[in-house]
Amino acid sequence: MEYYVGIDLGGTNIKAGVVTDTGEMINKKSIKTNAERPMEAIINDMGTLAKSVIEDAKLNLKDIKAIGIGSPGTPDNKEGILVYSNNLPFNMAPMRKLIREVVDLPVYIDNDANCAGMAEAVAGAAKGVKNSVTITLGTGIGAGVIVNGRIYSGFNQAGSEFGHTVLVSGGEPCSCGRKGCFEKYGSATALGRLTKEAADKNPDSKLNDVIKSEGKINAKIAFKAMRMGDEVAKEVVETYTDYLADGLANVINAFMPEVLVIGGGVCNEGDPLLIPLQEKTMSRPYFGPGVKKTVIKLAEMGNDAGIVGAAMMGKSCYDDGIQG
Amino acid sequence: MEYYVGIDLGGTNIKAGVVTDTGEMINKKSIKTNAERPMEAIINDMGTLAKSVIEDAKLNLKDIKAIGIGSPGTPDNKEGILVYSNNLPFNMAPMRKLIREVVDLPVYIDNDANCAGMAEAVAGAAKGVKNSVTITLGTGIGAGVIVNGRIYSGFNQAGSEFGHTVLVSGGEPCSCGRKGCFEKYGSATALGRLTKEAADKNPDSKLNDVIKSEGKINAKIAFKAMRMGDEVAKEVVETYTDYLADGLANVINAFMPEVLVIGGGVCNEGDPLLIPLQEKTMSRPYFGPGVKKTVIKLAEMGNDAGIVGAAMMGKSCYDDGIQG
Numbered sequence: 001m002e003y004y005v006g007i008d009l010g011g012t013n014i015k016a017g018v019v020t021d022t023g024e025m026i027n028k029k030s031i032k033t034n035a036e037r038p039m040e041a042i043i044n045d046m047g048t049l050a051k052s053v054i055e056d057a058k059l060n061l062k063d064i065k066a067i068g069i070g071s072p073g074t075p076d077n078k079e080g081i082l083v084y085s086n087n088l089p090f091n092m093a094p095m096r097k098l099i100r101e102v103v104d105l106p107v108y109i110d111n112d113a114n115c116a117g118m119a120e121a122v123a124g125a126a127k128g129v130k131n132s133v134t135i136t137l138g139t140g141i142g143a144g145v146i147v148n149g150r151i152y153s154g155f156n157q158a159g160s161e162f163g164h165t166v167l168v169s170g171g172e173p174c175s176c177g178r179k180g181c182f183e184k185y186g187s188a189t190a191l192g193r194l195t196k197e198a199a200d201k202n203p204d205s206k207l208n209d210v211i212k213s214e215g216k217i218n219a220k221i222a223f224k225a226m227r228m229g230d231e232v233a234k235e236v237v238e239t240y241t242d243y244l245a246d247g248l249a250n251v252i253n254a255f256m257p258e259v260l261v262i263g264g265g266v267c268n269e270g271d272p273l274l275i276p277l278q279e280k281t282m283s284r285p286y287f288g289p290g291v292k293k294t295v296i297k298l299a300e301m302g303n304d305a306g307i308v309g310a311a312m313m314g315k316s317c318y319d320d321g322i323q324g
Numbered sequence: 325m326e327y328y329v330g331i332d333l334g335g336t337n338i339k340a341g342v343v344t345d346t347g348e349m350i351n352k353k354s355i356k357t358n359a360e361r362p363m364e365a366i367i368n369d370m371g372t373l374a375k376s377v378i379e380d381a382k383l384n385l386k387d388i389k390a391i392g393i394g395s396p397g398t399p400d401n402k403e404g405i406l407v408y409s410n411n412l413p414f415n416m417a418p419m420r421k422l423i424r425e426v427v428d429l430p431v432y433i434d435n436d437a438n439c440a441g442m443a444e445a446v447a448g449a450a451k452g453v454k455n456s457v458t459i460t461l462g463t464g465i466g467a468g469v470i471v472n473g474r475i476y477s478g479f480n481q482a483g484s485e486f487g488h489t490v491l492v493s494g495g496e497p498c499s500c501g502r503k504g505c506f507e508k509y510g511s512a513t514a515l516g517r518l519t520k521e522a523a524d525k526n527p528d529s530k531l532n533d534v535i536k537s538e539g540k541i542n543a544k545i546a547f548k549a550m551r552m553g554d555e556v557a558k559e560v561v562e563t564y565t566d567y568l569a570d571g572l573a574n575v576i577n578a579f580m581p582e583v584l585v586i587g588g589g590v591c592n593e594g595d596p597l598l599i600p601l602q603e604k605t606m607s608r609p610y611f612g613p614g615v616k617k618t619v620i621k622l623a624e625m626g627n628d629a630g631i632v633g634a635a636m637m638g639k640s641c642y643d644d645g646i647q648g
Binding site for chain 2: 092250
């Protein structure tokens with residue numbers, strides 16, 4: 001059996017685990033990132049955590065083929081550095097070099113959303129499929145594109161940023177500097193904003209009652225009020241799924257994945273979200289008669305996507321003979 | 325020397341030529357498509373034309389490795405058929421089989437916009453670059469995506485349809501059934517529409533004089549009136565380049581090509597179009613500090629893109645050992 005280590009670097013936690021070559025996770029561990037520290041200290045902890053999960057699995061370094069790291073931001077896997085990250089104090093961070101000082105194994109780096117896509121492609125909803133895209137609806141919108149079983153993110157590893165493609169020209173200002181980006185209309189955050197706007201316009205709606213009882217705006221409120229029969233909430237969900245379907249149809253027209261995987265907490269709403277979303281999305285792309293259609297599926301890897309995806313990204317680089 | 329035949333199938337003309345393995349065109353010939361005929365007759369003519377350019381080049385069948393066909397619509401290169409085309413009477417057209425009855429060589433089929441991208445990647449503006457996207461601004465917007473030197477168009481060969489990604493949610497109705505597609509705002513046709521709208525609103529503008537003198541709306545009028553100092557025309561060009569830049573920035577954020585090639589008649593306007601377009605486009609994508617940037621270039625292959633691209637697509641399939 002071949003083993004790999006996956007490290008999932010986040011703003012709050014660093015998670016790591018040993019993963020088999022078929023994407024099965026053997027064990028996992030988590031520590032706090034403490035992101036205010038210098039990057040060298042954080043990277044050192046990542047290496048130590050990797051060492052620790054290898055020991056916990058009763059394995060030796062020689063049993064492990066490679067370490068894969070999934071990180072926010074833009075990596076340079078050739079040079080083994082994290083070029084830049086919005087959320088972490090990493091700037092031209094020499095991850096490969098510093099990790100290898102702690103655990104001397106080939107080290108590969110990719111973006112966390114890309115790794116999530118890899119996890120679904122190897123062991124999740126897009127298992128057995130060569131071309132897939134995984135879209136994660138959260139604070140923003142993440143995307144992981146798999147082409148011929150490999151992560152595709154452009155010549156500079158900064159692509160597949162579907163969250164930052166404009167859907168509503170001149171619309172809501174986005175953190176990236178553009179106006180009307182998909183993530184301002186299709187993310188969980190966007191659903192919260194649409195909920196608040198509708199509640200403000202309709203002070204007597206049940207939507208307002210639910211907001212008051214919850215104490216704050218979140219992505220669940222519109223669905224909850226809709227289940228209570230509130231027409232205003234129904235309208236909010238309708239508007240949200242319309243935008244979301246438009247953005248997903250754009251992804252399909254651009255990449256034509258065999259399977260489009262959707263993940264993120266919003267998906268826990270189940271059928272009231274998914275059935276209309278699937279219908280709306282599939283009616284929009286430009287399939288001609290007789291042309292095979294993309295299938296939309298829910299993400300299956302859950303919280304393990306980060307570790308498994310990072311490990312399997314590492315495997316794909318190792319298999320391709322990339323210098324780690 | 326290795327040779328390939330490229331066939332460029334269009335609604336008006338069928339063009340074919342012999343091309344070397346480095347993308348140099350040896351000769352070419354053109355005949356009328358007469359698209360109202362049964363598809364069998366058209367495909368037979370394509371085969372005969374291929375045979376004829378081989379003979380004209382004083383070559384034998386054994387000197388030619390493969391025939392590549394660039395066609396409008398969605399092909400199935402595995403089965404050797406054209407599944408469907410909007411503009412031609414082709415429906416599950418068995419191109420490979422029928423062409424091979426006339427010229428018995430491996431036959432490969434791909435979309436014409438994808439072949440144009442291949443031509444630029446092998447011998448044009450993106451020569452020597454592994455990942456590029458070629459966008460052609462015409463009646464609509466065509467796109468050809470090259471990933472690792474190969475055409476990428478998804479699992480069903482129907483992808484890279486950037487012309488049909490929504491840019492203005494709820495905007496202009498598109499032939500594909502969606503509203504607000506990029507090609508309704510960024511194509512040459514769209515520039516004509518913006519020109520007409522502005523002229524109707526400003527009956528005393530020079531823009532109206534130019535339209536009258538030209539006798540009809542086209543994509544050159546706004547630029548012509550702008551060169552005459554007309555403020556209304558300047559505004560039209562400003563609006564058009566804004567939309568175009570937004571769409572091109574979407575392509576960059578999604579695919580992050582090393583080179584983004586722009587082609588089509590509108591590009592003949594030169595610097596008054598290109599300088600603001602380049603500035604606007606490059607200010608929008610989500611490059612972090614230190615991240616390498618896409619370069620925008622003008623298409624170089626002109627009218628030969630179809631033949632050369634089809635031939636080089638054929639070469640790439642032949643090199644990959646695909647059954648032709």
